[in-house]
Amino acid sequence: MGFNLFSAKGVPLEQQRFTWRDMVGKPISKLDDDAFTRARVILMNGVEQESIRFQHFAARANRALRVPLARVRRTEQHQATMVNWLLGPDHSPLEITLGYEQVAIEVTAAVAQQEPDPYLAQAYRFGMLEDFDHLYRYSALLDRVEGKDANNILQSYTDILPGRPTVVEHRAPQDDVRDPYDRRTAAPITKLNALTIVGVEFQVHEYYMNIGPQFADPVARQLYAEIASIEEQHVTHYESMLDPEEGWLEQWLLHEATEVYNYYSCVQQETNPRVKAIWERFLDYELGQFHFVADLFKQYEKRDPMDVFPGDLPEPISFASQRDFIRRTLLQEADLRTNGTQFVPMDKESQASIDYRTHINSEGSPSETVAAGYIWTPGTELNRKVAIAA
DSSP states (O other): OOOBTTTOOOOOGGGOOOOHHHHSOOOOOTTTSOHHHHHHHHHHHHHHHHHHHHHHHHHHHOSTTHHHHHHHHHHHHHHHHHHHTTSOTTSOHHHHHHHHHHHHHHHHHHHHHHOOOHHHHHHHHHHHHHHHHHHHHHHHHHHHHTOOOTHHHHTTSSOOOOOSOGGGOOOOGGGSOOOOOOTTTOOHHHHHHHHHHHHHHHHHHHHHHHHGGGOOSHHHHHHHHHHHHHHHHHHHHHHTTSOTTOOHHHHHHHHHHHHHHHHHHHHHHOOOHHHHHHHHHHHHHHHHHHHHHHHHHHHHHOSOGGGTOOSBOOSOOOOSOOHHHHHHHHHHHTTOEEETTEEEOGGGOOHHHHHHHHHHTTTOOHHHHHHTTOOOOTTHHHHHHHHHHO
16 A cells, blocks of 8 residues: 555644654664664654755745755754664674665665666766765775674675776766756656765765764774765766756745655665564654645745655665675676766776876875785674684
8 A cells, every 4th residue: 555645644733843852762783673773863863964955955046945844954963863863882893884775775776776768867877886886995994904704694695796996986076967857757766766865875974074084093084084075976876867948836846855765765665673663653743844845836936735745655765685796796797987977887988087096095095904815704893703712
């Protein structure tokens, strides 16, 4: 049975309240909870942060909307807090990093398979292969810095293998900009996909920029700097898919629809009952916010909100291992490069990107250094202890 945004009313905005004890509850366990519970937590924090960020930008450009934006944004802030605080202190910053990359890989892979626009589906696959390689580099760093097996976090859902090498991912800025979808003809899922992945990638970039300087290991510091730069490229890559002709209220309505869609996806698949109750609560909150914005859209745009989004939500994002799809894509597309907005064979790559990459790697590549000689094997630290004892 489908889920319709306009028929499901949710909780009115004025009834959406929090206390500090309410917001800061018991965190999930990195080992006892399923890895996809953590993935949903990371995803929803990214989606919430994207909505908050957008609303701040919108407030700077819209005098009449400043109070309505502030009202919704306050609830979004508290939702983001409650979601993000589900990550507990049993995760090290590097283990959370692995979780971020697992989300970027598995969610983007799921999105790539449901995206009806062939060009945009290609763009998702392209970025996914780069995040796949980042996971491999950070797994090597976890082994180097903490002596831990990355699979304790990944729980065998995601392979730990090289993807498109990070050292070749550095591109000239003009080669990271993509062609946008057309707001008039794009399928609803296309709009939801783009905003979802923009939120994921922006969150990854911000986390790496903040956590990277806190490492003492010099290779770790350099690796976070290198991959943070790639994540900024990814934000450019994905946000350029959005149609720049969308108005502020149209964009706001789509952000709210994206949040509803993602919480709906989480509700359908969550295995932790306590966390599922949070997803259900916030699904109702986002529905209330969607209707609040839909009324503003009718008031100021004098248009039917169904002109922007028809109401029926697409099938939920699949929170499951996309291993077979990723392996096929890696085999077929690892050598793809870009030239302007287009994806091209390696020999057709933009010379501007080649020149940029040559210079930025001229004094060495942290991603190559950290993985030198690293091959992931199951139970790494336990195997070492056995070998030493023998």
